[in-house]
Structure formats: C-alpha cells, structure tokens
Amino acid sequence: MATNDAIIGWKTITFGCDVVEPGNSANFRTGDWRSQRPVLDKEKCIKCGMCWIFCPDMCYSQTEDGYFEADMEYCKGCGICAHQCPKDAITMVPEEG
Amino acid sequence: MGKRIGVEVSIAIADAVKLARAEVIPAYPITPQTHIVEHLAEIVANGELDAEYIPVESEHAAMSACCGAVAAGARVFTSSSSQGLSLMSEILYIPSTMRLPMVMVVANRAMSAPISIWNDHQDIMVQRDIGWIQTFAENGQEAVDLVLHAFRVAEDRRVSLPMIVNIDGFTLSHVIEPIELPTQEEVDAYIPPFKPKRKLDPRKPVTMGPVGIPEVYTEAKVAHDHAIKNSRKVILKAWKEFADHFGREYHPVESYKAEGADTILVTMGSISETAMTAIDKMRDEGRNVGLVRIRLWRPFPAQEFRAATKHAKVLAVVDRCLPPGAVCGPVGAELRSIFYKIPGAPKIFSFVAGLGGRDVTVERFEEIIDKAEQYSKRRPKELYEVIGVREK
Numbered sequence: 001m002a003t004n005d006a007i008i009g010w011k012t013i014t015f016g017c018d019v020v021e022p023g024n025s026a027n028f029r030t031g032d033w034r035s036q037r038p039v040l041d042k043e044k045c046i047k048c049g050m051c052w053i054f055c056p057d058m059c060y061s062q063t064e065d066g067y068f069e070a071d072m073e074y075c076k077g078c079g080i081c082a083h084q085c086p087k088d089a090i091t092m093v094p095e096e097g
Numbered sequence: 098m099g100k101r102i103g104v105e106v107s108i109a110i111a112d113a114v115k116l117a118r119a120e121v122i123p124a125y126p127i128t129p130q131t132h133i134v135e136h137l138a139e140i141v142a143n144g145e146l147d148a149e150y151i152p153v154e155s156e157h158a159a160m161s162a163c164c165g166a167v168a169a170g171a172r173v174f175t176s177s178s179s180q181g182l183s184l185m186s187e188i189l190y191i192p193s194t195m196r197l198p199m200v201m202v203v204a205n206r207a208m209s210a211p212i213s214i215w216n217d218h219q220d221i222m223v224q225r226d227i228g229w230i231q232t233f234a235e236n237g238q239e240a241v242d243l244v245l246h247a248f249r250v251a252e253d254r255r256v257s258l259p260m261i262v263n264i265d266g267f268t269l270s271h272v273i274e275p276i277e278l279p280t281q282e283e284v285d286a287y288i289p290p291f292k293p294k295r296k297l298d299p300r301k302p303v304t305m306g307p308v309g310i311p312e313v314y315t316e317a318k319v320a321h322d323h324a325i326k327n328s329r330k331v332i333l334k335a336w337k338e339f340a341d342h343f344g345r346e347y348h349p350v351e352s353y354k355a356e357g358a359d360t361i362l363v364t365m366g367s368i369s370e371t372a373m374t375a376i377d378k379m380r381d382e383g384r385n386v387g388l389v390r391i392r393l394w395r396p397f398p399a400q401e402f403r404a405a406t407k408h409a410k411v412l413a414v415v416d417r418c419l420p421p422g423a424v425c426g427p428v429g430a431e432l433r434s435i436f437y438k439i440p441g442a443p444k445i446f447s448f449v450a451g452l453g454g455r456d457v458t459v460e461r462f463e464e465i466i467d468k469a470e471q472y473s474k475r476r477p478k479e480l481y482e483v484i485g486v487r488e489k
Contacts, residue, residue: 010320019304
C-alpha cells in the first residue's frame with residue numbers, strides 16, 4: 001500500500017515553504033493522473049500550434065517535421081488541445097488499464 | 098520624548114503607524130469601523146506619510162493585498178474588527194505559515210447575531226489559531242507602545258511573522274486618553290528599516306505559497322509552530338529594549354498585588370483597569386486577592402503565567418467570549434491546560450463576562466472572586482459560569 005510519509009523535514013523545509021528553484025515543476029511527472037490521452041490525426045493537422053499554445057501544462061512541443069506532440073509524462077488528459085484544435089485533428093481516447 | 102496629550106486612542110495608533118513608517122496600508126472600512134485606517138487615509142492624503150493606501154473592495158481583499166505587499170518587501174499595516182476580521186479569515190492563515198510579517202490592530206468586538214458593534218473578545222477568539230503573534234493592550238498608551246513593538250518583533254528576521262495588537266473596541270478605540278507619542282527620531286532608533294528575509298524579485302525568482310502535498314504539509318506547519326514558539330525570545334528582548342528607549346516596561350503577563358495572593362483574578366485587555374480597582378477595594382477590606390493580566394496571548398506565556406501565580410490557591414479567569422458548547426472560555430481552557438497535573442496547581446474557575454459591550458464593574462469582579470472562592474470549597478456543577486445574566 002502506498003504511504004504519504006514526509007519527503008522533507010521541518011528543519012530543512014524552505015523558509016515559508018517557498019519554492020526556490022524556478023521551473024522545478026518539470027521534475028514532477030504528472031502524467032499518471034490521466035484518464036484519457038490526445039491522439040493526433042496528421043491527415044487533418046495544419047501545424048497551426050493551437051494545441052501548443054493552449055496546453056495548460058506546456059506538455060506540447062514541436063517535432064522536426066512541424067507537428068506538435070504531447071509529452072505523456074506531463075499530459076493530464078484535460079482535452080483542452082482537442083477542444084481548441086480548429087481542424088478537429090485531436091481526439092481524446094480513454095487510457096486502457 | 099514627546100508631550101503627553103489627550104487624544105483618541107485610534108488616532109494615536111494611526112500616528113504611531115505613521116511614526117513606524119508603514120509603506121502599504123490596504124484597508125476596507127467596513128462597519129464597525131475605527132478611526133485608525135480613516136486617520137491613516139488622511140495622513141497619507143496630506144502627504145505626511147509616503148505610503149501606498151489601497152482602498153480595497155473588502156476585508157478579504159485587504160488581507161490579500163497585505164500579503165502581496167509584504168511579499169514584495171513593504172512594511173505593511175492594516176486594521177479591522179469583528180465581522181470584517183471574519184471576512185479576512187480565509188487569508189489570515191496564509192501570511193503566518195508563509196512567514197510574511199505585518200502588523201494589524203484589531204479593535205475587538207462582538208460577533209453577530211444579534212447584530213452588535215460593541216466590545217468583547219469573540220472576534221479575535223474565532224481567529225485564535227491563525228498563527229499570528231498576538232498581544233492585548235490595557236490602555237491607550239499601551240496600545241501605541243504595542244504597535245511600535247509589533248513592527249519591531251514581526252519584521253525581525255528570526256521571527257518574520259505577522260502580529261496582531263488587540264485593543265478593546267470602543268472602550269479603547271473610541272476613548273480619549275492621555276498618550277505620549279515618541280518623536281520620529283526615537284521611533285527610527287527603535288524600529289530599523291524592514292529588510293525581509295526574502296521578497297519577490299524577478300532577478301531571483303521564487304514561488305511563494307505553493308501547494309503543500311500531504312508529504313510536505315505537516316512539516317510546513319511544524320516549522321511555523323516552532324517559529325512562533327521561538328519568537329518568544331525576540332518578543333521579550335524587544336520589550337526590554339522598548340523600556341530602554343521609551344522608559345515603559347512590558348512583560349508577557351502583568352501582576353497587580355498578586356504576590357502571595359490566595360485568589361488571583363485573571364483578565365485580558367481594558368477591563369483589567371476596573372479589575373485593579375476591585376482588587377484595591379478588596380485588599381482594603383482585608384482580602385488576600387490579586388490580579389494577573391495576560392498581555393501576550395500567542396505564543397502563550399505558560400512559563401511566565403505559572404511563575405506569576407505559583408502561590409495562588411484559586412484562579413478566577415474572566416473570558417470575554419462565550420464559545421457555545423465548549424467546556425469553558427478560551428482563556429480558561431488554556432490555563433486549565435497549563436496547570437494540568439502540576440503539583441500544587443491552583444483551582445481554576447472559568448467565568449464569562451462583558452459580552453457585546455456589557456460593562457464589567459467593580460461589583461462584578463467582586464462577585465467573580467467571591468464565587469471562585471466558594472467554588473474552591475464546594476465544586477460547582479458547571480465548568481464555567483456566565484456572570485450577570487438576567488433570567489426573567
């Protein structure tokens with residue numbers, strides 16, 4: 001069974017519980033919360049980058065061939081990319097298992 | 098040293114905040130109000146104080162703006178009362194664990210319903226556990242002095258916690274008292290410029306107030322608990338230095354004829370002055386009674402309180418707060434806890450008096466002491482008693 005024991009001591013925790021390392025959210029893999037994933041239909045995609053702009057977790061990045069790809073380590077499956085896509089090229093499909 | 102003049106306590110507090118060189122004052126003058134932030138608005142508008150006065154849209158916003166301003170590195174002051182203080186409630190827990198120092202004066206008043214604007218301590222007892230350092234003033238001079246002390250303590254880097262100075266609504270806030278305001282030079286010598294331990298700075302990015310997941314939250318709260326407990330040393334030292342600078346000496350608890358007294362009355366705030374008159378009267382009548390007043394409410398000065406009452410047989414504790422369904426008032430509960438299983442501990446009797454502006458007279462204090470002494474011989478049925486209640 002999973003536990004949620006302390007990961008830091010009260011003597012070593014930062015002053016006021018500040019996060020002193022900028023951008024450290026990249027260290028936390030949050031993709032395992034996802035119940036559905038975005039699947040791109042490259043036939044419909046016009047490489048406009050709306051998914052990249054709107055993704056609240058900034059998990060999209062552009063690949064060498066110009067398409068935008070979501071990093072499944074961070075994607076929470078919110079579906080905003082699919083909602084924003086002007087060409088309905090992104091479909092949310094349930095995660096299995 | 099300045100001249101002793103007759104001035105409304107709220108006005109004097111505003112002048113003290115000016116002398117302390119507050120830089121940001123977010124305020125929302127909800128009813129019931131005091132002249133504290135009203136006069137500060139005038140002071141700022143007249144150009145007498147170089148501060149940002151933010152007339153926010155609610156007390157909730159006032160406290161939020163206070164947090165933001167401290168985070169940006171400003172010296173911050175605000176003031177509130179009863180319903181307004183409660184509207185701040187959600188935010189009050191935030192600056193303390195985030196270690197954002199600021200000073201707030203609370204003019205203590207009753208909580209509705211029924212609607213009341215009058216004095217008791219129910220508003221602040223709702224906020225008892227917000228993790229701020231808290232003091233209670235007895236008179237106007239002490240209110241001013243505690244405000245200056247609060248800036249000094251709160252902003253000390255070893256403390257870095259927000260601080261509330263409690264003054265009784267109306268009884269202190271709207272009363273004209275003889276008050277001596279120090280000079281600007283004297284205050285500058287006592288309160289150094291605010292040098293925050295850290296602040297929001299684009300050159301050194303920091304996230305303040307992040308999520309505390311279950312693996313972190315307990316440790317963040319324990320760190321805060323230790324911070325407020327450790328603030329004790331700084332609080333005491335700042336009072337000692339206050340005496341050196343201004344000649345008036347303050348302690349966490351104040352004793353009045355309590356040395357060797359069998360029965361000790363325990364109070365907080367301005368009713369203590371009437372209580373002293375009651376003690377004088379009873380002493381004249383040959384009764385061995387005294388008074389101990391709690392000035393420092395958080396962190397609770399258990400050690401000093403036990404020392405001040407160590408020879409007492411009976412404590413008669415007066416709470417100006419009635420928590421329905423609780424075992425007794427909050428001060429009474431605290432004292433019962435600190436004496437629990439201590440050998441030779443006094444018998445503690447809890448009384449509730451002075452709710453919603455009801456006067457606590459010399460006669461009422463006599464009644465409280467008489468009852469406590471009777472109860473020490475014959476245990477009462479209830480764990481507390483409300484004084485001066487009319488039945489029919």
